[in-house]
Amino acid sequence: MSDGRSGQFNRGESLLFLTDEQLRQGIEAMFFAYRGFTADPDRILAKLAYGRAHHRAIHFINRAPGTTVNNLLSILGVTKQSLNRVLRALIEDGLVESRVGTADKRERHLFLTEAGKTLEAELSNAQRARMRAAYKEAGPEAVQGFRKVLEAMMDADMRRAYTKLRETSS
Amino acid sequence: MSDGRSGQFNRGESLLFLTDEQLRQGIEAMFFAYRGFTADPDRILAKLAYGRAHHRAIHFINRAPGTTVNNLLSILGVTKQSLNRVLRALIEDGLVESRVGTADKRERHLFLTEAGKTLEAELSNAQRARMRAAYKEAGPEAVQGFRKVLEAMMDADMRRAYTKLRETSS
DNA sequence: AGCTTATGTCAGTGATGTTGACATTCCAAG
DNA sequence: CTTGGAATGTCAACATCACTGACATAAGCT
CATH class of the missing domain: 1.20.5 (Single alpha-helices involved in coiled-coils or other helix-helix interfaces)
Incomplete structure (x- = not known):
């Protein structure tokens, strides 16, 4: 790591000791923080017999209403069969609406119903509250x-x- | 997007626009980043028919050699049944050693074998490499x-x- | 001796992922 | 126009892994 400066570090690098130990602390911080990150939604979802997969689907449908199943697949990084089970449950429960595409009838465009938007808001609010608190503290x-x-x-x-x-x- | 930055914030808060939109971006960043964070170890683990649970167990046993099962449970936040399945596999495969406690014979103290340390290093190196790259870029x-x-x-x-x-x- | 603690195990359930097979629709080559 | 391939989505079967509940065993504690 030859930075060829007169001093041992320049200003920018002096704060960055990339020892294995420092990196491992970052790894562990990520692990623990992600648990906190998902804890609040998980509690809400558990009452409804839903899991994180349902949360993710609801989140991104809300984010991009009218998105297709294929589009959602590429964002979520799961197989279409896996996503399909989740979507079927959400549609049956009246949280998501699936409309056949007009231009291409093979496609299904996905929307949240009013009930879906309500749950989305509940999940979002919980997660945002924690994020807001963390931001404020940091x-x-x-x-x-x-x-x-x-x-x-x-x-x-x-x-x-x-x-x-x-x-x-x- | 009502950010109304005319005079609404004091100096300390002026960089922190806590709109719902900003918070949602943080949430999505967390979601996508965690996928990247686990991607490299996941690839290694898949070849061995192990999952993330095995990785976490190996990581924390390496971090605190001699830790007890109960201690590990509280760190990992899973049930003992879940952890037991994982530990049994790791012990059978010769990656982890379980020693009966000397002071309290009910306890089992967990250690990585040489083979366990080898796998731990492989997993750690992959994850640290990504973390190091991200740190450097940021x-x-x-x-x-x-x-x-x-x-x-x-x-x-x-x-x-x-x-x-x-x-x-x- | 009786209560608690630490650990391990078995059985059942549920969420989530996979592969395979299949239906529908679109599009383009013949 | 027809036909065959590609794209999209659905259904079914199976594997993995986490959870709850119940119970067993051994050891420490009062």
């Missing part, structure tokens, strides 16, 4: 860094999906 | 914020486990 500068590292940790195709979602929502 | 200041937000997102008991691990490792 402070504004920390939030920038948080987002930056997370984005750098994604696979290329995930980052594409992520930035695409950011665009369409604005 | 920059030093970002790393501080990343860690700070993650810690703030944990449940209280998780944060206790996390900081305890940090102490014992130093």
